[in-house]
Amino acid sequence: MTEYSLAVIPGDGIGVDVTDAAMTVLEAAASRFGFSLAPTRFPWSCAHYHETGAMMPEDGIETLRGFDAIFLGAVGWPDTVPDAVSLHGLLLPIRKHFDQYANVRPHRLLQGIEGPLRTDGFDILCIRENTEGEYAGAGGRVHQGTANEVATETSVFTRMGVERILRFAFGQARARRGHLTSVTKSNAQQYSMVFWDEITRALAAEYPDVTVAQIHIDAMAAKMVMAPETLDVVVASNLFGDILTDLGAAIQGGLGFAASANINPDRTAPSMFEPVHGSAPDIAGQGIASPIAAIWSGAMMLDHLGEAEAAAAVLSAIETATGRGIGVRPGSHSTAEITDTVLEALKG
Numbered sequence: 472m473t474e475y476s477l478a479v480i481p482g483d484g485i486g487v488d489v490t491d492a493a494m495t496v497l498e499a500a501a502s503r504f505g506f507s508l509a510p511t512r513f514p515w516s517c518a519h520y521h522e523t524g525a526m527m528p529e530d531g532i533e534t535l536r537g538f539d540a541i542f543l544g545a546v547g548w549p550d551t552v553p554d555a556v557s558l559h560g561l562l563l564p565i566r567k568h569f570d571q572y573a574n575v576r577p578h579r580l581l582q583g584i585e586g587p588l589r590t591d592g593f594d595i596l597c598i599r600e601n602t603e604g605e606y607a608g609a610g611g612r613v614h615q616g617t618a619n620e621v622a623t624e625t626s627v628f629t630r631m632g633v634e635r636i637l638r639f640a641f642g643q644a645r646a647r648r649g650h651l652t653s654v655t656k657s658n659a660q661q662y663s664m665v666f667w668d669e670i671t672r673a674l675a676a677e678y679p680d681v682t683v684a685q686i687h688i689d690a691m692a693a694k695m696v697m698a699p700e701t702l703d704v705v706v707a708s709n710l711f712g713d714i715l716t717d718l719g720a721a722i723q724g725g726l727g728f729a730a731s732a733n734i735n736p737d738r739t740a741p742s743m744f745e746p747v748h749g750s751a752p753d754i755a756g757q758g759i760a761s762p763i764a765a766i767w768s769g770a771m772m773l774d775h776l777g778e779a780e781a782a783a784a785v786l787s788a789i790e791t792a793t794g795r796g797i798g799v800r801p802g803s804h805s806t807a808e809i810t811d812t813v814l815e816a817l818k819g
């Protein structure tokens with residue numbers, strides 16, 4: 472029987488609830504489809520930071536390297552640990568060190584969910600560059616605390632980084648409806664975004680079967696609300712992709728529905744699967760977090776591991792639940808009720 476080793480990092484707040492819920496579903500899928508999961512749980516989180524002074528041990532990245540995949544809940548507890556410390560101590564280094572340069576975030580209406588907009592045909596795959604751009608960490612503060620203080624945060628775009636994410640996105644568009652929308656802000660950002668646009672145009676010649684639209688991030692925000700059904704695959708830089716995918720989540724009906732995969736397409740290191748949402752301190756501990764985003768992310772992990780049939784069954788079980796009205800609105804059902812309904816549906 473094939474066994475997949477999983478590093479499971481529940482993290483903080485609702486990250487723990489949704490990870491536990493998703494793991495029960497994934498285990499059920501494994502036994503139904505004849506493979507097994509070997510999860511190792513890592514307590515790396517803000518609580519761990521309080522205990523040890525670090526979000527993960529010094530050799531944390533090396534420890535994770537040997538796993539087939541990483542499954543993560545959410546990181547951050549801003550009341551006690553500054554976000555810049557917690558996220559730069561755990562989530563962001565994993566994405567970067569493992570070259571998980573393609574952050575794949577599907578947005579569509581699940582069965583039974585209306586969402587805040589009236590739209591048919593809303594089905595977007597957002598491809599977010601995940602290792603450089605605005606998250607490069609290049610910058611600093613000088614004259615700190617004085618009236619002359621200056622803070623800089625330099626975006627870094629490399630030809631290799633931009634080309635590889637665009638090629639990945641063109642490939643995804645080719646496998647879907649053949650339309651790619653590249654999002655920049657090249658009317659204001661004259662270096663990095665003009666560079667991105669140039670590379671997009673150059674690569675477009677290699678993908679004649681894909682139609683390409685180039686749009687500015689501000690116009691894109693409006694388009695996603697006014698006409699999301701006109702979009703297929705969307706590619707954007709790290710920060711723009713971050714913002715657009717919370718918007719995508721909102722159009723889906725809420726953060727509890729948005730799944731994501733941090734993919735290393737070359738498979739030189741493990742990929743990581745996690746919901747788009749964070750630790751949701753406002754609802755943590757109440758048992759009402761939606762596990763759907765985490766379960767869907769788990770389905771994306773099964774697909775990545777080569778268990779496409781199990782992945783499809785998990786997604787279909789989610790939609791059986793939502794189709795019956797379970798978990799269709801934030802807080803409408805408990806985490807446990809939604810998980811149990813998905814588990815029941817998964818029995819087939």
Ligand code: NAD
Nearest residue numbers: 545546547548549554726727747748749750751754760761
């Ligand atoms: P958040 O995503 O945690 O919450 C935003 C809103 O969405 C809240 O009202 C929350 O209740 C709701 N929500 C989120 N997930 C939900 C779910 N599964 N079911 C129902 N409602 C849900 O964003 P935030 O409040 O800005 O961030 C909280 C903490 O999480 C911060 O420390 C932030 O940095 C961190 N964060 C981590 C990740 C990650 O680990 N990938 C992602 C986003 C934010």
Ligand code: IPM
Nearest residue numbers: 547558562563713747748749
């Ligand atoms: C996400 C999150 C992270 C990001 C934060 C927590 C650093 O918002 O995964 O979307 O910006 O990438």
Ligand code: MN
Nearest residue numbers: 713714717747
């Ligand atoms: Mn985000």
